[in-house]
Amino acid sequence: MIATPQSPVKFNPFAPGFREDPYTTYQGLRQQNPIHNTLDMWVMTKYQDIIQVLNSDAVSVNYIPQYVVQQKVGDIPGLVELGQKAIVFTDPPDHARLRRLAGQAFSNTNINAHTAHVQQLIAELVAPKIPEESFDFAQIAHQIPLYTLSHLLGIPQEYIKTIDEYIHRVRSILEPSLLTKMRIRRIEQDLQSCLAIFQEIIDYRKTHLGDDLLSKLIQARVGEDRLSDSELGIACVMTYVAGHETSKGLLTNGVLAFMQHPEQWQIFREGKATSKQVINEILRFDPPLQQTVRLAVSDLQVGSHNIRKGEKMLLCLASANRDEDRFDNADTFDITRDAAAQIAFGHGIHNCLGQTIARLEGQLLFTYLCEHVREMKFGANDYRWHPEGFITRTLTYLPVSFIPASYVSSTDMKNPSPNLSPTGGEALKI
Structure with missing residues (x-):
């Protein structure tokens, strides 16, 4: 994109080529127009500016629900x-209360207790694909978080496919630019159907508590306070909404980055970087959550710009993660760097509560591939990004070919552990 001093780069996610490469635009914005008003919102692209906003008490996260209500599409109690x-x-204080309660269930200890299951799930899904000449890794990347989240929540197998279908459509609530009135009405219908399923499971779980996160959400207490049934159902919905597509993006974007930078894969296989470093660098280099939205609830100043109460801000997290003032050689994929300061999961009080799940999936997947795959190559010349929206960036098609490590036999890969079935909890007898 060529820009003159009279026509600086502006954020335009609908421009040709942006979906395939948003980072050239982000770089131009950081250099020429790091904070500007376009598409009825303030677009921010620099790391320090975005950190300031995410830490500010002058902003609200409630923009998307307000936007939905303002569309006046009729009765939408579920979305409200x-x-x-x-x-x-x-926002606080409601946010602090919900996080204190939900945080008891979504603790690192509770999530990491399921490590062995996720390891086995990954082996079950990936191992049979390694000997194939080419396969679509995006399908595997869809299944890993779907089955992981279902297992963690204790969702019975018979519900998983239906929940996945509903959540696929409800997830578009995160893309306000796509929310037509007709689409909002459909989301409301799917949300209500999904909540009805979760209520059925919640009713059963109350008398059949287990080690799953839903059982722990039911048992969570702060004094006499606890989560209501509707809050429990919404927590289940948002675990999938916020945790599925982003985890899928972490896995696909990571595999793509390694295929585009094969020398980094060899560095990992030689033990010169940890799996934690790998995940942080993937999240920094090509995060699945590209932007987040905030609404000013009082005036604030960011840099030399005055943001007025009621104005919207689009915070380009992916651009912040490529900010040259924060990360050296920011456009270089380097798994040996310290990328812990990346903000792919947000920052401040709204940093992602479920990020431990995504990190677990990512670290276990790339550790497994490191042990079993010598090289990762493109299985075909094309790969496809999700065709809708710009808040999230995930691949819908990624043909790959895994060259197995010499010490792993094809028989081993075709016959992984027979004990795992990639499902959720036991069948409910209701």
């Missing part, structure tokens, strides 16, 4: 309640 009770959409 989602905006009031989902951690990702609530």
